[in-house]
Amino acid sequence: MNVQISRQLHPVSPAGARALVRIVIVGHVDHGKSTLIGRLLHEVEGLPDGKLDALKAVSARRGMPFEWSFLLDALQTERDQGITIDTSQIRLRTPARDIVLIDAPGHAEFLRNMITGAAQADAAVLLVDATEGVRDQTRRHGYLLHLLGVRQVMVVINKMDRVAFDAGKFREIETEIAAQLAGLGLTPSAIIPISARNGDGVARHTSSTAWYRGPTVLAALDAFVPARPPHDLATRLPVQAVYKFDDRRIIAGRVASGRIRVGDDVLIMPAGKPACIKSIEAWPERETSQTPRVAIAGQSVGITLDRDIFVERGDVVCASTSPAASARRLRARVFWLHQRPLAVGGHITVRIGTAESTAVVAAIEDAVDPGLLASDGAEVIAQNHVGEIELALSRPIAIDPYTADPNTGRIVLEFEGRIAGGGLVLTAQAAVLDTTSGPRPGKVASTARASRTGVNSDELRAKASALAQVFASLSPAERIAHLRREVAGKIVFTTSFGLEDQVILHLLSERTDDIAVVTLDTGRLFPETYALWAQTERRYGVRIRALHPRHGDLETLVERDGINGFYDSRAARLACCTVRKVEPLERALAGARGWIAGLRAEQSAHRQDMALVTAEAERGLIKLNPLFDWTREELLAFVSSNDLPVNSLHAQGFASIGCAPCTRAIAPDEPERAGRWWWEEESKKECGLHSHRP
């Protein structure tokens, strides 16, 4: 509905030129919320032509005296039953403000709708019926205003005409509600006696309340100010998405706190990756001198970074000097709206900013009905009640406590796909695993491993075994997707262009996120393998990154053992593998938190010790073999149905193909890896790439 006030009352200024304040009217059912709104609109002459007559007709049709509440209670059921079911909004102009009045239902049953309305408000009017005093919904709404972060509150004691404008009665309620709010850390800006139906105290005082000295409702409304986005807090930009519509890689999101400046050093949490803001992107494009250099809290922006790092939805771009915590556990004070009580051990989804994680309720304390102030007993929070909970998240999330940032320190709880609660983060506990990433020294092998002692191997193993349970029932594509969701930071897929590798590469080609594809060129591969490499790059339109042996190490090795020295002893063979494959692999995995490889269980007796998911504690990463439980038949079926390019040597009896001097064809009845290092004992046939170190 289009509600405007006439020129005569207040001078018209351009739309938007006055402060806009959103004010929610809350309180117990039937205490007169909708009536107060109707009266306010009437007082500022804010009703559109014909609306008053229409409301009179609607009231008469239902055999009721004139009913202001029908203005906002637009739904037929609301009018028939005389209750507000859902929240609504209406605009009005006061002398100083443009106001959005938010009507919120008073019934306990519709508390979710009250919260939906009140959460949008800068300020609140808490209404109390003078004949009834403070009731359970009065207390509940007061408590929720506190949890919703609405700090500006005025109290209106309505229906004073029904208590003959008795000052004593007013003082009694005033004292009770003031004490109530003080307990929640709220100080009302005014406590006003009114009769919404007759108009006393709404726009002007009448002789009936001559004993009252404070402001009218309208004057008190004008004293409210719009809540401002927190420009002065530490920078937080929760990432909504990363767009690659053209050659730019734009990180899109809305600045939650602080400001983003071109040239700022930032940390991408929870992974803790450092970067620098390269640009702020805008459309329509402007000349270079006009491009934005800074964006402040509240603004939706797109930025680019100075380096190519993996960033995804749910990450938070933080000021490098005071980043958010990377947390796996948090405590929060929450309200719960779902019919099924929230219980310890329950599984829910937690949303913070744009991040989401599944979570288990680890503990519940102080559960209470804020209306009756009655305790729920242990370990559950019933519908429309509040309590303190501890949550164990399944993945690390960037989190601030509410006290540090009221904007980002809030969580929303989702149950069965529907928002079911929310609250304030009291504390967040750091995640051990994911705070250690960031640039690693360029040194590899043993020194590099020693430098990674920050990774907690117990936690890594716990994570791997948790993932293994989930992965068991998933397809290879789902396993990869799940790994990407669960592992923050770089994930590397190493390919040697085997059948398994071709399948995985095909699955990766159907994804848009960045999982790095790397191959190790030992320098001794078959010509057919190089041909397949080139053919594969053409098919998928990619360049596969190759890592080669360090030339110094290689020259030393060949000088010491000879060009084919690996045939002479197992030690010489392992030395060759180390220089040509293992050391380049370490470089390929430097800084990675996840590794995807193509091992299958049935490939070798020894490889059966390997698993679908393993914790590589020394490398500080989780390793996934997505095809681990596939049979050779399944593998071949996938290859043929997707017409994947394969090594032409397979047709000549080669099964597992490595370096040319060390791979031979096998007979049909030989095990798959019998053609690798065929002169060595079966159980020792690993190059060291996939073996666990002692």
Added chain:
Amino acid sequence: MRVDIKKETAIASGQRSAAGPVEATQSDRLDELESQSIFILREAFARLKRIAILWSLGKDSNVMIWLARKAFFGRVPCPAMHVDTGKKFPEMYAFRDRYAKEWQLDLLVEPCPPIDAIDPTLPPAARSAARKTEGLKLALAKHGFDGLVAGIRRDEEATRAKERVFSPRGAEGLWDVHDQPPEFWNHFNASPPPGAHLRVHPILHWTESDIWAYTKREGIPIIPLYLARDGKRYRSLGDADITFPVESNAGTIDEIIAELAATRIPERAGRAMDHESEDAFERLRKAGYL
């Protein structure tokens, strides 16, 4: 036929710092509206699988398309769908064809079923308008969208004022107004059950005046029917046979804004289907109308 489309001069938002304090406040407010809408559009695109923006060619959905271009840096990454009753004004079709091309939109035009197929118990204009609801259902089934982005605003009409930003619709497209999910702190319910879909409302928080102030600031083209000719103009555009002009002398966007600040005539006064009975519009909306 040649249709002249009015294009007001844009004021680059980057220049606003030079303006006085009153002007700056207005621009701040438009920036705030814009940022919130962009946030909503990006959430819809990130969280839903297949969305379409409903382009009714009116002032509101033109602003919405413009906001989508801003949100995604010039390229609207989902279809713009016009559910066409076949009874729009010729100026509207000319506008659609010109700007679908100029803005490089992935335009889908979906037809509506004939009037005979519509609930005969509805009042005549509402029945006519309900064709669009049915056309929408057919288009949903055809394309399998799980999200439809619609340019409705709270200040247009009292049941729209009760809408969520992400508003779930049942399998039949029905709006269950008695069981709307909670929605707060810019967290949206984005998991429609199978067969259901979400209506996403990125400009729910805008007013009619905001739309015009933003249209002017950004230089968004408009259909000339909105500007007064011979003492009348259209405030809201729909089907040509059930939409009527209001008395007005506002021949420019500035004059429209000044007119809105003084008028007490509701925006949808010229839309016949809203006024046939007390619950006509609620019935339309519960059945899936926008």
